[in-house]
Amino acid sequence: MIKKIDLHTHSTASDGTFAPSEVAHKAHRTGLSAVALTDHDTINGLAEFKRACGEYGIEGISGVEISAKYEKEMHIVGLFIDENDTELAEKLDELKNAREVRNKKVLELVNGQGMEISVDDILSQKDGATLLNTGRAHIAHAMVKKGYVASVDEAFKKYLGKGMSCYVPRKTYSPKESIEMIKNAGGLAILAHPVYITEDYDKLYSLLKQLKEYGLDGTECLYNCYSEEFSKMCFDICDKLGLVKSGGSDFHGGNKPDVELGKVSGGYVPYEFLLNMKEQRGLM
Numbered sequence: 001m002i003k004k005i006d007l008h009t010h011s012t013a014s015d016g017t018f019a020p021s022e023v024a025h026k027a028h029r030t031g032l033s034a035v036a037l038t039d040h041d042t043i044n045g046l047a048e049f050k051r052a053c054g055e056y057g058i059e060g061i062s063g064v065e066i067s068a069k070y071e072k073e074m075h076i077v078g079l080f081i082d083e084n085d086t087e088l089a090e091k092l093d094e095l096k097n098a099r100e101v102r103n104k105k106v107l108e109l110v111n112g113q114g115m116e117i118s119v120d121d122i123l124s125q126k127d128g129a130t131l132l133n134t135g136r137a138h139i140a141h142a143m144v145k146k147g148y149v150a151s152v153d154e155a156f157k158k159y160l161g162k163g164m165s166c167y168v169p170r171k172t173y174s175p176k177e178s179i180e181m182i183k184n185a186g187g188l189a190i191l192a193h194p195v196y197i198t199e200d201y202d203k204l205y206s207l208l209k210q211l212k213e214y215g216l217d218g219t220e221c222l223y224n225c226y227s228e229e230f231s232k233m234c235f236d237i238c239d240k241l242g243l244v245k246s247g248g249s250d251f252h253g254g255n256k257p258d259v260e261l262g263k264v265s266g267g268y269v270p271y272e273f274l275l276n277m278k279e280q281r282g283l284m
Contacts, residue, residue: 002268002270003033003034003270003271004031004032004033004262004268004269004270004271005032005033005034005035005036005059005262005268005269005270005271005273005274006027006032006034006035006036006248006249006251006261006262006269007034007035007036007038007061007063007077007079007190007220007246007247007248007269007273007274008036008038008063008065008077008192008220008223008246008247008248008249008250008251009023009027009035009036009037009038009248009249009250009251009261010023010037010038010039010040010065010250010251010252010253010255011023011037011039011045011049012045012126012127012128012129012133013037013039013042013044013045013133014039014040014041014042014045014065014133014135015040015134015135015136015137015138015252015255016039016251016252016253016255017126017252017253017254017255018251018253019045019048019127020037020045020046020048020049020052021048021049021051021052023035023037023049023052023251023261024049024052024053024055024056024058024060025052025056026261027053027056027058027261027262028056028057028058030261030262031262032058032261032262033058033059033271034058034059034060034061034271034274035053035058035059035060035061035261035262036060036061036062036063036077036079036248037049037060037061037062037063038063038064038065038077038078038079038248039063039064039065040065040067040135041064041065041066041067041092041095041096041099042064042092042096042133043062043064043081043083043088043089043092044133046062046063046083047083049062050062050083059274061079061080061274062079062080062081062082062083062187063077063078063079063080063081063187064077064078064081064088064092064182064187065077065078065192066078066092066095066173066178066181066182067095067170067172067173067178068172068173068174068175068177068178069172069173069174069175070175070197071197072196072197073162073172073196074175074191074197075191075192075193076175076178076179076182076189076190076191076192076216077189077190077191077192077220077246077248078181078182078185078187078188078189078190079187079188079190079246079277080186080187080188080277080281081182081185081186081187082185082186082187085184085185085186087181087184087185088181088182088184088185091173091181094171095170095171095172095173096132096133097132098170098171099131099132099133099134099135099170099171100130100131100132102168102169102170102171103122103131103134103135103139104131105168106136106139106160106166106167106168107119107122107139109165109166109168110139110143110159110166113159113165113166115143115146115148116146117139117142117143117146117148119131121142121145121146122134122138122139122142125138125141125142126138136156136160137152137252137255139155139160140152140155140156140160141255143155143159152255175211175214176214179211179214179215179216180214180215183215188217188218188244188277188280188281189215189216189217189218190216190217190218190219190220190244190246191207191208191211191216191218191219191220192219192220192250193220193223193250194207194208194219194220194234195223195225195226195230199230201233201237204233204234204237205237205240205241208237208238208241208243209241212241212242212243216243217243217244217277217280218238218243218244218245218246218277219234219237219238219243219245219246220234220246220247220248221234221235221238221245221246221247222245222246222247222248222264222265222266222269223247223248223249223250223264223265224249224250224259224263224264224265225265226264226265226266227265228265228266231265231266244273244276244277244280245273245276246269246273246277247264247269247273248264248269249261249262249263249264
């Protein structure tokens with residue numbers, strides 16, 4: 001039997017629509033052997049997630065996805081982190097508090113465009129919602145519900161995406177700081193979806209080489225929208241630089257309805273990736 005995994009998922013702890021325990025349940029029903037929860041800039045869902053993974057008999061991996069400041073927005077995934085690390089929690093809280101300020105600014109801009117979107121329209125979308133754990137995806141859904149746009153994608157392309165009239169930059173740490181946060185919490189640092197940064201071989205090689213000097217452990221070689229050529233490029237660069245290979249769907253539930261848990265371009269993420277990571281961490 002082929003063992004499949006997913007090392008990049010999101011829950012209602014950030015901008016997904018499945019509760020952490022529901023991500024674990026869906027992973028079980030999907031037939032995954034292991035799954036990582038990597039919510040944006042928060043580890044608040046990990047305790048619930050790990051408990052549920054234990055109940056369903058699948059391997060649950062504690063993770064996080066940290067937004068880093070770069071020419072284009074860069075995301076660093078942390079895997080095998082210590083969710084009880086106080087330093088990591090404090091630094092992520094700084095980002096969470098900045099998220100509330102950002103959400104309020106985005107709402108001001110959206111309303112300035114003649115769209116009446118309230119805080120209640122955002123918070124009514126999920127249980128336990130606050131401006132600390134919601135984001136642009138929730139604002140986009142409110143815009144769709146009120147008929148201002150036809151889809152979440154349209155909301156981002158017309159208003160909420162980078163460079164658009166209602167875009168507000170988020171507080172971020174530098175790539176070096178983000179990697180250090182993950183490493184100090186005992187995790188592996190993985191560059192997420194590098195396809196959004198560059199598809200040029202030389203540029204990606206140089207970037208990964210630089211990030212490796214900061215402590216980066218690997219990058220996502222399999223993802224939901226890679227071409228076969230780009231995946232091969234990532235595999236080759238990882239082999240040359242001695243980086244581990246990772247992969248995941250970037251599952252968000254209803255906020256990315258076309259992305260299925262456990263599915264990546266070309267098929268699935270093999271359990272071998274996880275074994276190599278464990279070997280890297282001295283767990284084998």
